[in-house]
Amino acid sequence: MIYLDNAATSWPKPDIVHETMSRYMREIGASPGRSGHRLANEAERIRLDAREAIAELVGLSDPMRVIFTLNATEALNLVMQGLLQPGAHAITTGMEHNSVMRPLRALEQRGVSISVAPCSRDGTLDPQTIDEAIRPQTRLIVVNHASNVCGTVLPIREIGAVARRHDIPFLVDAAQTAGCWPIDINDDNIDLLAFTGHKGLLGPTGTGGLAINDDFNIDMLRPLVFGGTGSRSEHEHQPDFLPDKYESGTPNIVGLAGLVAGLRYVLDRGLERIRVHEQKLTRRLIDGLYAISGVCVFGTRDPHRQTAAVSFMIDGQSASRIAHDLDERFEIMCRPGLHCAPQAHRTLGTLPNGTVRFAPGLFTTEAEIDKAVAAVAQLAEGTIE
Amino acid sequence: MSGFAVILVHSTGHAVQAERVLKRAGLTVKLIPTPRHLSSDCGSAVRIATTDRDRGADVLSKAGIAIDRIEALDD
Structure with missing residues (x-):
């Protein structure tokens, strides 16, 4: 086969991935952030390991600016739905996956306007086309780092430079590149980086997330999901600090345990x-x-x-x-x-x-x-x- | 007095991060349940020797970990 x-x-995943997940299920099992007992703390350490490994991979200094989600799609939705209000304009490219196109088309029906910057027949993009699409109302530029269809890598550093020049948030979908192509959130001028855990990072399905660069102001980004975080339990309003603002409900710790193992395998190799x-x-x-x-x-x-x-x-x-x-x-x-x-x-x-x-x-x-x-x-x- | 202080941070996640950062800096710390009289939070806080209190606060500040409060811990 x-x-x-x-x-x-x-697939396959390194053996250490299943072994680590099995060890979590057999020996730890607890939910992080909710209790103070040793197993809950051990689970929280796994989650911190995962944040630190992602931060190391993408050159982010603060691991608490790594948010975990179900997959890259959820992370992309979090940004697009949390950032784009009616009247806003967003720019994307002619090489996108439906994880970007469908949320944008849904937002279009709510009064957000969209420009799709054209790409060449081989999937390449001239960053100038992004520059030309910018309007006074542009609030987001979102591109995939590499096409899931034919692998073409887009010039994210140059596109990010355009975004920086106009002070427009820049979101990159790294589903196809995290773990097999270099990404530096600072050098590549990225504000928000959506990743998946189960492709190049060799983790299990059900893991993904968003890396938020240090200077991105989270006040402008509304959560996609609200709920229990284990913190500020006396308040009925969502915490406003990272990562809790965007991480409600019991997380996929068994998945994150596998992701840490996969990611460490990648970093070691x-x-x-x-x-x-x-x-x-x-x-x-x-x-x-x-x-x-x-x-x-x-x-x-x-x-x-x-x-x-x-x-x-x-x-x-x-x-x-x-x-x-x-x-x-x-x-x-x-x-x-x-x-x-x-x-x-x-x-x-x-x-x-x-x-x-x-x-x-x-x-x-x-x-x-x-x-x-x-x-x-x-x-x-x-x-x- | 017990000779310990307790560092309260935003969440249990931050407490575990603070524990790790302080241990990496060579300090002896322990995660304890957040004392109810200091916060209604149900999670963990970091216990540190009173003599390490200032250095600990400095290490956390350099790591960008926000401290809610530091209080002397009663017996």
Whole structure:
């Protein structure tokens, strides 16, 4: 079996991830922040470990400015719904996932106006197009760091510089890059960074969050969810300090225990080493697929400008049929279709049929890439016959 | 007097963070239930030796951890 669906969720996870989660379930089990007994404090230490690891990953100095959510989507919603009032204007790009587009379209119905900065056919973006879209009412610029469809990396540092120049909050969706591409919240001019725990960070599903830069004023950001935090229990109003303002209800501590283990694994191994490995696989995959007659590869086709998400199509076949055949005949797991990103597929010119996406990960081998390429070659030959 | 002070912070999460930061600075501290007469909060606070009180406050301030109050701890 060959798993090439790491852009959806990474698998397998390092053994230490399940072991740490199992240890929490067996030996700790308590809820953090609610009680003062030793198990509750131990749970709180796990949550602090997770905040510190994320802060270290993105160059944030204060770990309490890391907020945990169910996933990157919830973190993105928290910012967009908490920041954008009727009459406000927001800018995004032509390469976004529905985790950005759907909240924006819903806000549009409530009087927020949206500009979508166009991208090139390979998914790249000229930061100047963001600058040109700015209006006096612009209150947010939100972009994904890399496309979940074809891996194209957007120039977030340059876009962030534009945002800084105009004093507009800059939100980055790092779902596809955290753990496999360098991110520095300060150098990259990011105010708010949404991340997921279960992809490049190798944690379990149900983990994600938001890193809030030091100089971002949280007074302008309304919580998405209100409720118990374990703090200020005598008050019926939400605490106004971080992280409690945005973390109501019992958190996913078993998930965070796994996230800490996954993230420590990534940090110990080193981001650069992971990136080099994935670039090597991506190069091999793109070159292999590109050489097959009747196969079209989308995006930049340059591993230095994209993550390890490679989208392709075989002429005359449907994406879902290709993926089904890859699963049934070759035991290769991948994702066909529109990848929850119609906006990106519109830019790539792959609407309405979509593409097939191969997304190798940290544990994928070159031999597996070669087998996947050979399988696609066989399926493509089938068309020609 | 017990020879201890208690540092109250915003939440149990901050108490655990304060404990960690103070321990990293080489200070001996312990998490204790927040004394009811000092706060209605149901969480934890940090106990520190009275002799370390000023240094502890300084370490927390440098780490950006907001202190609600520091009080002498009765026996």
